[in-house]
Amino acid sequence: ATLSLVTDCLFCKIAAKEIPAEIVLETARALAFRDINPQAPTHVLVISKSHHANAAALAEADDGLADDLLKACHAVAVQEGVAETGYRVVFNTGPGAGQTVFHVHAHVLGGRSLQWPPG
Numbered sequence: 748a749t750l751s752l753v754t755d756c757l758f759c760k761i762a763a764k765e766i767p768a769e770i771v772l773e774t775a776r777a778l779a780f781r782d783i784n785p786q787a788p789t790h791v792l793v794i795s796k797s798h799h800a801n802a803a804a805l806a807e808a809d810d811g812l813a814d815d816l817l818k819a820c821h822a823v824a825v826q827e828g829v830a831e832t833g834y835r836v837v838f839n840t841g842p843g844a845g846q847t848v849f850h851v852h853a854h855v856l857g858g859r860s861l862q863w864p865p866g
């Protein structure tokens with residue numbers, strides 16, 4: 748289910764502007780802000796304003812929101828100046844993949860060389 752605000756969700760609170768964040772881009776359904784613990788010169792989180800636990804839940808919602816998020820990630824990369832040199836978009840999905848905040852977010856990482864596989 749999509750709720751406009753899940754009371755105990757950190758990223759719902761950021762989406763509602765109840766908790767401050769360094770916002771870099773906002774669209775009708777997405778918000779992008781800098782990660783508080785950046786792992787690269789550009790490290791921006793792109794979230795849906797509506798609550799979905801992760802990318803798996805977002806995919807099952809099937810309402811075009813995943814498309815919005817991908818386009819927002821691309822716009823962030825262009826705005827941050829990393830679209831030309833290369834960047835990475837990551838959805839950590841589930842605790843085994845390192846997901847710690849259970850509100851869907853894409854990490855947009857760039858500005859340094861990125862190794863593959865990520866480990």
Ligand code: 5GP
Pocket residue numbers: 757768769780781782783784785792838839845846847848849
């Ligand atoms: P995950 O591990 O769930 O894929 O990523 C969660 C990310 O959220 C981490 O990179 C972490 O640094 C970031 N984060 C956690 N709390 C906050 C916060 O209050 N503000 C911001 N801007 N980022 C946060």
Ligand code: ZN
Pocket residue numbers: 753756757758759760797798799849850
């Ligand atoms: Zn949420």
